[in-house]
Amino acid sequence: MYQVSDASSLLRARRRLLGRDTSGPQVSRTVVLLGLTSLFTDIAAEMVVTVLPLYLVYVGQFSPVAFGFVDGIQRGAAALVGLASGFIGDRSKRHKEVAAVGYGLSAFVKLGLATASTALSAISALVLLDRIGKGIRTAPRDAMISICTPKEDLGAAFGVHRALDTIGAMLGPLFAFAILAIAANAFTTVFVVAFCIALIGFGILVLLVPQPAPENEAEVEGKVVECEREPVRERVSLREAVLVIGTPRFRALLIAAGALALATASDAFIFLVLQDKLDLSLGLFPLLFVGMTCVYMLLAVPVGRIADRIGRGRVLLCGYALLLCVYGTLLAPLDGTLLVALALALMGAFYAATDGVLAAFASGIVPEAVRGSGLALINTATGVMKLLSSIAFGAIWTLTSTDTAILVFGAALLVAMGLAAWSFLRTREDEVHVG
C-alpha cells in the first residue's frame, strides 16, 4: 500500500501543481497574515503621520530648524537598530518574536501619543520609538516572508505583502480625516483609534502567524501551514554573518541597490516638481499620493510574478527605467493633466517593480541562516542613500533649478543602472529562473 507519510507535503505539491495551471503561485497563509499585520499597522502609522505635523505645530511649540536635524539623527538610529534586529533574528532563529517587539513598540507609541503631554520632548521621544519599532520589525518580517515561501515564488509573495501594506497606507489618512471631520481637533481620539487598530495588527502577528519552524508544519484548522524551513546550522556568529553576506553576489546587489537608491528622487520631491510646474493646489497633494499608491497596489502582485518568471534583476532594472521615464516626463513640455496622470502611473509602476522585487531578489541570494541580517543590510544601505539623495536633490534645486536637479538625477540614474546591470550580469549564474 502506498503511504503518504507527510500529508502537508502532498497538499503543498498538489496546490503548487494546481496553482501553476490556474492562477499562478499561491502565497502562503503566513505571508497573507503578515500582510494583514502590516495593513493594520500601516493604517495606524499613517493616521498618526497625517495628523502629527498638524498636532506638533498646532499644539506643541515647534521650531522647524531643530526638527530637520533631530529627524536625521532619528532616522540614523532606526537604521542601526534595524541591522541589530536582523542579526538577532538570525542568531536566535526567532524572527517572529523580534518582529513582534517592533510591531508592539509601534502600537505602544500610539497609546503614548494619546496619553502623553503635548511637550515637544515627549512627542519627539515617541516618534523616535516609533521609528525604532519600524527599524526593528522590517528585516525579521521580510525574512519570515522569504522563509515561508518557495524560492521561485518570492516575487509574488513580496508583491502580496506590499499590496496589503499599501492598502493600509491609503486607508490611514482616510481614517484620520474622517475622525477629524466628525470631531474637529480630536487629535487624542485619532491616536486612541490608531492604537486600537495597531493592536489588531499586533494581535494578528502574535496570535495567528505561525512561527516559521519545522514543528509548525501541522495542520491548523484543516489548512496547511506552508512554512518550510531548511535544516539550519548552529547559531550564526556575527563574524559568520558578515562573511556569508560578504559574498560577491550579495556585495554586487548591495552596491547596485545603494547606487540606484542614491539616484532616486523621493516621491515628495517629484510631487513638488509637479506642483512647481503646474501650480497645483496644495490640497491636491494627498490625491497625488493616493493616485500613485493605487497603481502601486494594483501592480505589486502581477509584477512580482513576472519577476519570478523572467528574473528579478531584470524587473528591477525595468523599474528604474520607468523612473527614468518619470524624470523624462517631468522635463517634457506636456499638458497639465496628462503630465500628472503619466507621472503618477509611471511612479506607481516603478514602486511595484522595485520595492518588493528588491526584497525578493535579496532573499533569493542570502542564505536562510543569515537572511534577516542580509535584508537589514540592504534596507539600511538604501535608507541611508535615500537620505543623501534627498539632501542632494534639495541642494541642487536651491542652487540651480528643478530642471537641473532632474537632469543630474537622470544622469546619475543611468550610471547606477549601468553599474547594476553589469554587476547583475557578472554574478548571474546562480540566479533563479523559473518557467
Add this chain to the structure above:
Amino acid sequence: MSAKRRMQLFGALVAACVAAGVVAVVVAAGGVGTTASTAARDVLIAARDDDAPRLVFRNLDRAKPQSFGQIAVAGLSPDATRTLVQLKCERVYFDAGSGICLARGTAFASGYRARIFGADFKLRGQVDVEGVPSRARISPDGTLGSVTLFVSGHSYADVGGFSTTTTLIDVSRGKKIAQLEDFTTTRAGRKVTSPDVNYWGVTFARERDRFYATLTTGGRFYLVEGSVSGRTMKTIHPNVECPSLSPDQTRIAYKKRVGPGGNRWRLHVLNLATMRETALAETRSVDDQVEWLDDDHVLYGFNESVWTVPAGGSGRPQRYAAQADSPTVVRW
C-alpha cells in the same frame, strides 16, 4: 496554546479594539454641537454701544469639550465673566468692527476657512485656506485681514520640513488679495530670490497700507516692513518673529530666538525710532503673536492660558485669563 484558543483570543482582542475605537470617536463627536445661546451675539454690540473695551478670545475649558475652542467675550479684567459665542475657531482676531476666525472647513484634506464676521458675530464672508492655522490679524481700520497657516510638505528640503503661507484678505469683499510669497522683498537693497523664503505673523499699521511681518530664509529671521498696494517688503531688523505693533505705533513686540542654536524664544520689544531691543520679564519660551493690552502691557497665550507682562521689561508675568488663548483687545 491551541489554534482554537488563539482564534478566540484574537476575536476578543478585535472586539475590544473595535469597541474602544467606536467609543472614543462617539465621545469626541459629542463635542460637535455648540451650545451657546443666540442672545450672546449681542454681547459685542452692547459693549460697542456702551463704549466698553472687551477681550475676545478662545475659551479652552477642557472639562467642557462641547465649548472647547468657542469664542468668548469678557471685560478687560482678569476675572471678568465670559460670554460664549456660537463660533468655534483655531485662532481669532477682531478690530474696527470686523473679526476673522480660522476654522476647519467641511472640505476633505487640509482645508480651513478664514471666516469673516461682524460685531454681531454673523458671517460676512469666507476664504478657503490650506494648512494649519497659526496667526490671524485685522488692520486697525477693519479693511484688511491676514492669516498665516503652516503647510506641511510644502518644503522642498526634506520630509519634516514645514513651511508657511501668509494670505492677505480684503475683509469688505471677503476675497484673497495676495500671498506674501508673491510680493517683492529686498534685503540690504538686493532682491531676495531664494526659494526657501517663508513669511508669517503680519501686523498692520494704523496708517493704511503699511504692515510688518516675519521673513525667514537661509535659517535666519527678519522683520520686514511692507506695502500692500506696492506689493513690496524690505527687511529692517534681524531675529524678529511674529511682530505686533503697539497701539501708539512706536514699538513692536515680538519673539526673539535665544539660547544655543536659537532653540527658545524670548519676548522682546523693539523701539522703531531707536531700534533698541528690550527683553521682557517673561523668561519661558512663548510661541505666540502677542497682543497689546494697552501701551504698557502685552498679552500672550502660553499653556492654554492668557498671560500679561509689562512692555518695558520690568515686573513679572501674571496669568490674565485661565483656559484661554488667541486674545484680542477690542476698543471702540
